[in-house]
Amino acid sequence: MKQEQENKDIIEEMKKYLPIPASIKKKSYQFLMQQEGANPNLKQEVTIIDVFDSGDVGGILCVINGNKDKAIFISLTHLIIKKGCPLSDKIAAYQRKRIRRLQRYG
Structure with missing residues (x-):
């Protein structure tokens, strides 16, 4: 329950500052570019245009700029x-905190 509230609080704060400039971590960028339908012109520099909580499994997800025809979702931990x-x-x-939690539960 505490984690859910913390996620909700940070999401509300992030929404106040949208769009948020970010970059994709190198390993995540390489993985993203291998995915079917990923925009090959997407650079490691991105802009977070929306955020939401995907629950305990996915944590906070970000919608980043990219292809106008297809939204690109990426975990906040990869930015x-x-x-x-x-x-x-x-x-x-x-x-x-999220990375430590994921490592603890494998």
Whole structure:
């Protein structure tokens, strides 16, 4: 329950600052480019245009700019938020906590 509230709080804050500049972590970018239908022109520099909670399995998901015909969804843990964003420290803390939690449960 506590985790759900924390996710809800950070999502509400993120929505206030949309669009949020970010970049895709290198390994995630390589994986994304291998997926069918991924926009090959998508650069590692992206903009988060929407966020939502996908529950415990997926955590916070971000909709990033890309192909106009197809939304691209990526987990917040796969993004690096630009340092100029007022939420960059808070998001980084969420990411560290989420990654530790995922590692604990395999």
